[in-house]
Structures are given as C-alpha cells and as structure tokens.
Amino acid sequence: MELAFVIEKFVLITAIFLLSLTVAAYSTLAERKIAGYLQDRVGPNRAGWGGMFQPLADGLKMFMKEEIIPTDSNRFLFIAGPSLALLTALLGSAVIPWGPDLVLGERTIPLQVADINVGILYIFGIVSLGVYGLMIGGWASNNKFSLMGAVRAASQSISYEIPMGLSLIALLLVTNTLSLREIVGQQHGGNWNILYQPLGFILFLVCSFAETNRTPFDLPECETELVGGYHTEYSGFKMGAFMFAEYVNMFVASAVMSTLYFGGYNYPGMDWVAGIVGPMIAPLIAMAVLLLKIFAFIFFFMWVRWTIPRFRYDQLMNLGWKVLIPLAIANIVITGIVITVYDKL
Amino acid sequence: MDTVSGLTDDLTITAEGETLTQQHTVDEIRTVWVGPENIVSTLLHYKTLSSKPFEFLFDLCGVDERSRAGKLISLTADFTIVYTLLSFERNQFLRIKVGLTGNYPSVPSISGLWPNANWYEREIYDMFGIVFSGHPNLRRILMPLTWEGHPLRKEHPARATEMGQFKLWDEKEDREQEALQFKPEDWGLKRKSDDADFMFLNLGPQHPGTHGVLRIILQLDGEDIVDAVPDIGFHHRGAEKMGERQSWHTYIPYTDRIDYLGGVMNNLAYLLAVEKLANITVPDRVKTMRVMLCEFFRIASHLVWYGTFAQDLGQLSPVFYMFTDREKIFDVVEAITGGRMHPNWFRIGGVSQDLPQGWDKLVSDFIAYFPKRLREYHQMVMRNSIFKARTVGIGIYTVQEAIDWGVTGPGLRACGFGWDFRKKQPYSGYENFDFDIPVAQNGDCYDRAVVRVEEMWQSLRIIEQCLKNMPAGDYKADHPLTTPPIKKHTMEDIETLITHFLNVSWGPVIPAGEAMSCIEATKGANAYYLISDGNTSPYRVRVRTPSFPHMQMLPYISKGYTVADLLSILGSMDYVLADIDR
Numbered sequence: 069m070e071l072a073f074v075i076e077k078f079v080l081i082t083a084i085f086l087l088s089l090t091v092a093a094y095s096t097l098a099e100r101k102i103a104g105y106l107q108d109r110v111g112p113n114r115a116g117w118g119g120m121f122q123p124l125a126d127g128l129k130m131f132m133k134e135e136i137i138p139t140d141s142n143r144f145l146f147i148a149g150p151s152l153a154l155l156t157a158l159l160g161s162a163v164i165p166w167g168p169d170l171v172l173g174e175r176t177i178p179l180q181v182a183d184i185n186v187g188i189l190y191i192f193g194i195v196s197l198g199v200y201g202l203m204i205g206g207w208a209s210n211n212k213f214s215l216m217g218a219v220r221a222a223s224q225s226i227s228y229e230i231p232m233g234l235s236l237i238a239l240l241l242v243t244n245t246l247s248l249r250e251i252v253g254q255q256h257g258g259n260w261n262i263l264y265q266p267l268g269f270i271l272f273l274v275c276s277f278a279e280t281n282r283t284p285f286d287l288p289e290c291e292t293e294l295v296g297g298y299h300t301e302y303s304g305f306k307m308g309a310f311m312f313a314e315y316v317n318m319f320v321a322s323a324v325m326s327t328l329y330f331g332g333y334n335y336p337g338m339d340w341v342a343g344i345v346g347p348m349i350a351p352l353i354a355m356a357v358l359l360l361k362i363f364a365f366i367f368f369f370m371w372v373r374w375t376i377p378r379f380r381y382d383q384l385m386n387l388g389w390k391v392l393i394p395l396a397i398a399n400i401v402i403t404g405i406v407i408t409v410y411d412k413l
Numbered sequence: 414m415d416t417v418s419g420l421t422d423d424l425t426i427t428a429e430g431e432t433l434t435q436q437h438t439v440d441e442i443r444t445v446w447v448g449p450e451n452i453v454s455t456l457l458h459y460k461t462l463s464s465k466p467f468e469f470l471f472d473l474c475g476v477d478e479r480s481r482a483g484k485l486i487s488l489t490a491d492f493t494i495v496y497t498l499l500s501f502e503r504n505q506f507l508r509i510k511v512g513l514t515g516n517y518p519s520v521p522s523i524s525g526l527w528p529n530a531n532w533y534e535r536e537i538y539d540m541f542g543i544v545f546s547g548h549p550n551l552r553r554i555l556m557p558l559t560w561e562g563h564p565l566r567k568e569h570p571a572r573a574t575e576m577g578q579f580k581l582w583d584e585k586e587d588r589e590q591e592a593l594q595f596k597p598e599d600w601g602l603k604r605k606s607d608d609a610d611f612m613f614l615n616l617g618p619q620h621p622g623t624h625g626v627l628r629i630i631l632q633l634d635g636e637d638i639v640d641a642v643p644d645i646g647f648h649h650r651g652a653e654k655m656g657e658r659q660s661w662h663t664y665i666p667y668t669d670r671i672d673y674l675g676g677v678m679n680n681l682a683y684l685l686a687v688e689k690l691a692n693i694t695v696p697d698r699v700k701t702m703r704v705m706l707c708e709f710f711r712i713a714s715h716l717v718w719y720g721t722f723a724q725d726l727g728q729l730s731p732v733f734y735m736f737t738d739r740e741k742i743f744d745v746v747e748a749i750t751g752g753r754m755h756p757n758w759f760r761i762g763g764v765s766q767d768l769p770q771g772w773d774k775l776v777s778d779f780i781a782y783f784p785k786r787l788r789e790y791h792q793m794v795m796r797n798s799i800f801k802a803r804t805v806g807i808g809i810y811t812v813q814e815a816i817d818w819g820v821t822g823p824g825l826r827a828c829g830f831g832w833d834f835r836k837k838q839p840y841s842g843y844e845n846f847d848f849d850i851p852v853a854q855n856g857d858c859y860d861r862a863v864v865r866v867e868e869m870w871q872s873l874r875i876i877e878q879c880l881k882n883m884p885a886g887d888y889k890a891d892h893p894l895t896t897p898p899i900k901k902h903t904m905e906d907i908e909t910l911i912t913h914f915l916n917v918s919w920g921p922v923i924p925a926g927e928a929m930s931c932i933e934a935t936k937g938a939n940a941y942y943l944i945s946d947g948n949t950s951p952y953r954v955r956v957r958t959p960s961f962p963h964m965q966m967l968p969y970i971s972k973g974y975t976v977a978d979l980l981s982i983l984g985s986m987d988y989v990l991a992d993i994d995r
Contacts, residue, residue, distance in 0.1 A: 103729075103730075106730055107729075107730045107733035107734070108733060108734060108737055109733060212612065212614050212615075213614075216614075216636070216976075283727060283729075284727065284799060286727070290727070290977075293622055293976050293977055293980055295620060295621060373729070374729055374730045375728075375730065376727075376728060376797065376799055377723065377726040377727040377728035377797065377799045377800050377803060378726065378727030378799070379799060379802070379803075380802070380803055380975060380977040380978065381636055381975060381977060382975065383802055383803075
C-alpha cells in the first residue's frame with residue numbers, strides 16, 4: 069500500500085467525517101430556522117449573522133452542562149448507548165460515492181472512501197445496528213418512559229427494515245449490482261432509478277422516516293406521551309450525541325436516497341460542464357450537486373416534521389406490516405415480471 | 414331569610430308523602446330541606462320522577478353554618494350539604510339541603526346514585542371533615558394527604574401568617590416522605606392479574622402532555638390502559654376560602670384566574686350571582702359589552718385548545734398560528750380593558766370603563782381577519798387524515814353517560830345533546846342574539862373538536878352582532894351597590910358621598926341571601942353559589958367548575974385505550990388545572 073493512497077484516504081475520511089458533523093450541526097440550525105419560517109416566527113438569530121453560530125453555541129452549551137447519570141442506571145451501558153448511536157450513524161457515509169474521479173496531476177482519486185461491492189448491504193447493516201444505541205441507552209436509563217421509548221424504537225426499526233429491504237431488492241433487480249458506485253454510474257445521463265422504481269422510492273422514503281425516527285414516526289421520543297422517550301434521562305453531551313446521531317442519520321439517509329434513486333452526483337449536462345471546466349473542477353461541481361440533492365431531502369424531512377401529526381403505535385405497526393410490506397412485495401413481483409418480459413423481447 | 418309555605422307540588426312531597434320544608438332564595442331556585450337519614454331516598458326520588466326527572470347532579474358542596482349571622486331559625490344546623498340537581502326537561506334547578514349537627518357529622522353517601530358524586534363528596538370531606546358513610550374511597554382529594562385540619566371550616570386559618578412558624582421536624586419530614594411512597598393498593602389498583610404483571614406509569618405532575626400539574630397514575634398492560642387514576646390538587650389555591658376573606662369587590666380578580674383561559678367569563682359568572690343578591694339590573698350597554706368580551710375569550714380559549722390538541726397529537730405548527738391569532742384577540746381585549754389574560758374588567762353593576770374610542774374598528778378588523786384563518790385551520794388540522802385516525806372513535810361516551818358523570822359544555826354537545834345555557838337559561842342578554850348551538854353525534858374526540866371549532870364561528874357571529882347593535886347608555890348601573898359607585902352624584906349630596914366612601918373603603922355590603930348563577934363558560938357550565946350574611950365579604954363562595962367532573966370521568970373513558978389515546982382524550986377534554994383544583 070503506497071503512502072499516497074493512505075494519505076488520500078485519510079484526507080477523504082477526515083473530510084467526510086467533518087462534512088457529516090458540519091451538516092448535522094447546521095441541520096439543527098436549519099431545523100429551527102425552517103420551523104421558524106413554517107410557524108410565522110424568525111427562529112434563532114442572536115448568535116452571529118442570522119444565527120450562524122447557533123450550532124457552536126449549542127455545542128458549547130452541551131459540553132458545559134452538568135453530566136447527570138441516574139444512580140439506578142447501568143453506568144457503562146448508559147454511556148455506551150449514545151456513543152454507539154453516534155458511531156453507527158457516522159459509519160454509514162463510508163460507501164457513498166461523492167463524485168466522479170478527481171484527477172490531480174497523474175493521480176486519479178475516487179471520491180469514495182470504500183468502493184465495496186456490497187455497498188447497499190453495508191448500509192443496510194449499519195442502519196440496523198443504529199437501533200442498538202437507542203435500545204441500550206433507553207434500557208440502561210432505568211426509567212419507564214425510556215424503556216417504552218426503547219421498546220418502541222426496537223420494534224419500529226425491525227418492522228420498517230423489512231419493507232426497506234424489500235424495496236431495495238426491487239431496485240437490485242433493475243441495477244444488477246450492489247455496488248453504489250456502479251449504481252450511480254448506471255444513472256449517468258438522466259437515466260435515474262426513480263423512473264424505474266417510483267413505488268420503490270416512496271416505500272424507501274417512508275421507511276427512511278421510520279428508521280431515522282422522524283415525524284410522523286417519532287414515537288420512540290414522542291414528547292407528549294413519553295416525555296423524551298429513550299433520551300429522557302440524558303443530559304449534556306450524551307443527549308447531544310443522540311441528537312447528533314439523528315441528524316447524521318438523516319444526512320446519510322438523504323445521501324443514500326439521492327444515490328440510489330436520484331442519480332447520485334449525476335446531473336443533466338454534466339459532460340458538457342466537465343468539458344468546459346476540466347477534470348479537476350468537474351468532480352467538485354458534481355459533489356456540490358449531490359449535496360444539493362441531499363439538502364433537498366433534509367429539507368423535506370423537516371418540512372414533514374413541522375406539518376403533520378404522529379401516528380399511534382399500533383397504527384404505525386399496521387402501516388408497516390399491512391401496507392408497506394405487501395406493497396413492497398408487489399413491487400418486486402411487478403419489477404420481476406417487467407424485467408423478464410423486457411429481456412425476452 | 415325565611416321559609417316559605419303553601420307552594421306545594423311534586424317537588425315538595427317525597428315518595429313517602431311527606432311535605433318538605435322550603436326555603437326562599439334570591440335566585441328563585443327551588444330549595445328544600447331534607448333530613449340526613451332520608452337524603453338517599455329523596456334524591457333517588459327526584460332522579461327517577463316519573464315525569465321530567467332531575468337526572469343531572471349539577472353540584473354538591475358543603476357550608477359551615479356555625480358562625481353565620483341570621484341563619485334559619487327553624488333549622489339550627491352546624492353544617493349544611495347542598496345538592497344542586499338539574500332537570501333538562503323542566504329546564505330547572507333544584508337545590509336540596511341537608512342540615513347536620515355536630516362537629517364532624519356524618520351523612521350517607523350518594524355515590525351509588527351518581528358516579529360524579531364520588532369526587533364531590535371527597536372534596537367536602539377534605540374541606541369540612543364531614544364523613545360520607547358508604548363512600549368507596551373517602552380520602553383527601555385537593556389537599557395533601559398529610560394536611561392537618563379541614564380548610565373550609567371557619568376555625569381553619571385562612572392565611573399562612575395565622576398558622577405559626579413552619580418547622581420541618583424530622584418526624585414530619587419522614588411522614589411527608591412516607592406519604593409520597595407509591596403503593597398501588599392505596600389507589601385501588603392491583604399489581605397483577607391472572608395472566609399479566611401490570612406496569613405502573615406515573616404521568617405527571619410534571620409532564621409535557623398533561624397541560625399543567627396533573628398527575629395520572631396509569632396501570633398498563635403493555636401499552637394498553639387497564640386503569641387510570643387522576644390525582645388532582647396540585648393547583649389548589651383555596652379560591653373558595655379566599656372568597657371569605659375578600660370583599661365582594663376585591664374577589665373579582667381571583668375569579669379571573671380560575672379558568673385562566675376564560676378571562677372575564679369568570680367575572681361574569683361571579684357577578685351575575687352578586688347582582689342577583691344585590692338586586693342590581695345592569696344597563697343594556699353593559700350586557701352587550703360583557704357578552705362581546707366573553708365571546709372574545711371563548712374564541713381565545715378555544716384557540717389555545719385547538720393548538721395544543723394538535724400539538725398533543727404531534728402536529729407542532731398549528732399552535733403557533735393559533736397563538737398568533739390569540740394575540741390579535743388580546744390586542745382588542747387590551748385596547749378595551751387594559752389587561753390581557755386576566756383583565757379583571759367587569760364590576761358589580763357594570764364594567765370598569767366605557768369602551769374606548771375606535772374599539773369598533775379593532776373589532777371589525779378582527780371579524781374580517783379571522784374567518785380566513787379558521788378555514789385554513791380546518792384544512793390543516795380537522796381534515797388531516799392522521800389527525801382523524803388519532804381521534805375518530807377514541808374516548809367515546811354516550812349522552813346518558815355524559816349526564817351521569819356531570820359533563821357539560823362542548824363535551825355534552827358532542828354526543829348529540831344540544832344543551833347550552835346561553836340558549837336555555839339566557840343571561841346577560843343572550844336571548845337577543847342570533848346564533849346556533851353546534852352539535853355532533855358520536856361523542857368521540859373528533860366530534861368534541863368539531864363542536865368547538867363550530868363554536869368559534871358562532872362566537873364570531875355574536876361578536877359581529879354586538880358590534881352592529883351596541884346600545885348607547887351607561888357602563889354602570891345607577892344603584893347604590895354598584896362598585897365603584899357612580900361618581901357624578903357624590904359631589905352633590907352628603908348621603909351618596911358617604912355611600913361612596915364606605916363602598917370604596919370597606920367594600921359594598923351585599924344583602925343577606927343565597928344566589929347561584931350559571932353560565933356557559935368556555936369549558937362547560939360554570940356556576941358561583943354565593944351565600945351572604947349581610948357583610949362586606951361573602952359568607953361562602955362555592956365555585957362549580959366544569960373541568961372538575963370532566964376530569965373525574967377520565968378513568969371511565971380511557972380504559973382499554975393506549976397511552977397515546979389517553980393524550981387524545983385529555984386534549985379533547987379541554988381542561989385547565991386551575992379550573993379543576995380552584
């Protein structure tokens with residue numbers, strides 16, 4: 069392994085790590101700003117211009133707060149919970165292709181941390197692990213509200229992984245590959261997967277809301293019933309870690325949806341632009357386009373949160389098991405038939 | 414006060430053919446005296462009269478008669494218990510009094526006749542120490558379990574300064590700590606059933622979903638509610654006791670804070686009773702001004718309910734729009750009264766000030782502005798399918814159950830019974846207004862919401878009529894007991910100057926008597942039952958609030974639903990903790 073490779077990967081990993089954290093931090097500001105605009109008020113605007121430094125102030129506040137660990141809790145697991153949640157959230161972005169190959173002099177650098185050929189499975193596995201943080205944290209708190217939140221988180225997560233996985237199977241029938249890089253490559257030139265898998269995309273979108281615990285599926289934290297759900301007993305930065313994990317998850321879910329269904333970093337007229345600006349700048353523009361798509365999804369997450377009520381627990385389960393799973397299976401069957409017929413012709 | 418005789422009909426003759434003693438009261442409500450041994454049979458008789466029964470237990474309260482000046486000579490009771498019944502078919506109240514002698518007397522419980530008597534009897538026990546024999550769970554309800562004494566007894570101190578220095582001895586601390594221990598058996602809850610161990614969830618008194626300091630003990634099987642026991646009293650401020658220390662005039666601001674979303678609506682309920690006692694007829698302008706302000710507060714209160722109900726179900730934005738609109742209402746209220754949530758604006762015999770110049774512009778601006786918003790909210794909340802899924806078919810009760818449990822207001826009208834005191838027993842000139850009584854049929858959370866939303870439209874109609882037809886005239890009645898008195902005469906002769914001086918310094922002396930008012934407040938029927946023994950302050954103030962019986966019904970309507978549904982039920986109930994605990 070040559071040194072340059074290590075350095076470029078290290079730089080890339082650091083960049084993506086910082087990007088994830090920055091996006092998550094500014095998502096909290098965006099959330100409050102968007103909530104403000106949707107609710108006829110201004111939102112935070114005291115720290116810096118238009119509230120620019122609000123995330124820094126929030127982060128500082130989180131660190132300065134007293135760390136409270138309930139005496140009756142399991143101390144180790146109580147700390148492990150939020151750590152695990154944040155860790156798994158950050159792992160997800162490793163397989164996202166952020167742009168076409170960057171050409172620096174004689175080196176071609178892929179803008180992807182790991183181009184593994186089971187990219188989708190990797191993401192799927194990481195997402196499933198995410199719920200352990202919530203479960204462990206909620207259980208270790210030794211609080212009934214936390215416990216109920218944890219139980220809800222576990223069953224919700226498990227239930228919605230199934231339609232999520234099934235909608236991916238339909239997508240795989242179309243793409244014939246598990247590598248995210250290849251999937252993005254296939255979508256070059258406006259050939260986006262959303263055109264072939266509209267239903268699959270909607271299913272995946274709904275499941276993403278459930279997996280990230282966002283309204284209308286925010287039952288694990290559900291303020292009016294469970295106070296704070298699994299994070300009721302948390303304070304200071306451990307609370308911040310849970311919150312950060314939620315925003316990082318949202319970022320990763322948006323990135324995955326953009327990659328799988330909306331062409332990733334592809335955009336119309338991409339080759340023409342690349343011809344003009346050259347191979348050094350073009351990948352950065354493509355990356356910016358991907359980020360734009362991601363921000364659009366994040367905005368959508370927030371827009372929904374401030375618009376609609378939440379489901380009741382049994383309604384959530386019914387939706388998952390009785391609506392989404394049958395639809396996902398139907399989607400696979402239809403996709404399979406169409407592909408078979410198309411291949412025969 | 415005197416007893417009346419002669420007037421005998423089916424109300425004064427018991428099932429056994431005995432003729433009951435009647436008492437004349439200022440408010441013309443039929444009042445009969447019954448012996449403590451016959452109370453259950455008499456009430457059963459009234460409840461089951463073959464024609465037009467009194468099927469609604471409107472209120473139940475106690476009075477400490479021991480230091481009352483000029484009480485009934487023929488009836489020398491130490492305590493009285495007052496049962497107020499309502500017959501919908503007759504459109505008539507009936508007051509039944511039981512005189513009790515002794516220091517800590519006992520009377521049979523009627524909790525078997527009306528389920529809502531349960532909490533009322535506990536309240537009387539808590540406040541007076543009167544024991545209700547046969548009561549299933551006679552323990553304190555508003556005061557802390559470790560409280561010593563019974564606050565509404567005349568010998569109980571009314572102020573902390575009369576109670577001596579507070580010392581928290583070790584034994585006292587241990588006793589208080591011991592009382593805080595949660596034992597399911599104390600609440601009548603079993604720890605396990607044949608096939609499940611129950612989980613007890615302590616919801617409140619600090620909880621984001623309870624809208625105030627309310628504690629609900631939930632017995633859960635998974636997420637299903639096996640039983641729910643409300644624990645109230647955290648917001649108890651002794652409003653009734655304070656009434657006995659305040660002058661008739663200075664008690665008005667206390668009423669503002671009982672249903673603190675209803676603002677001047679509380680003033681009205683209190684003042685209607687005072688004005689009955691003082692025999693004051695207020696000018697038409699006063700009546701219309703009062704109605705206008707009350708309807709503004711009805712809209713303001715319903716807007717708070719609307720927003721917080723949606724918020725309880727996870728819809729976080731509407732509450733901001735609705736509070737913005739509530740601010741618009743407060744702008745109008747502030748311009749007229751100078752206050753916002755608690756304007757304390759009505760006075761005995763009138764209102765504080767005349768309407769300011771330009772009030773009509775403010776009101777007509779609001780009338781032009783608000784309908785568009787209401788339609789938008791309807792789209793946003795009422796037509797939202799998740800909102801419907803969370804509320805339709807949840808927390809159902811029938812008309813009969815509502816009547817048994819003492820439900821009034823929108824909760825009663827949501828199950829198809831269009832009873833509204835503004836129409837049925839008009840007060841303050843409501844008979845002159847053209848408005849409808851919204852009714853829904855199913856009695857679930859969604860229908861209660863439908864009724865309240867429609868009520869806002871009707872309130873807007875009433876305000877519009879007030880605007881168009883505001884009568885000219887005085888803003889205070891020309892009556893010696895009007896407080897503060899009209900100033901213009903005082904500079905002319907010494908007699909009115911003296912009256913003015915006394916009324917302002919001591920407060921008015923209201924003639925002896927008893928009167929009850931009843932208004933359709935924002936949350937249901939609000940009634941003030943006032944007893945005067947001819948003094949500068951009331952002898953007894955009884956505040957009958959709608960939220961108290963509504964909250965009592967909670968266990969009955971929430972069993973079998975999930976925790977999430979409980980929040981829908983609480984939200985649709987529209988209660989205010991100060992209105993429950995007073």
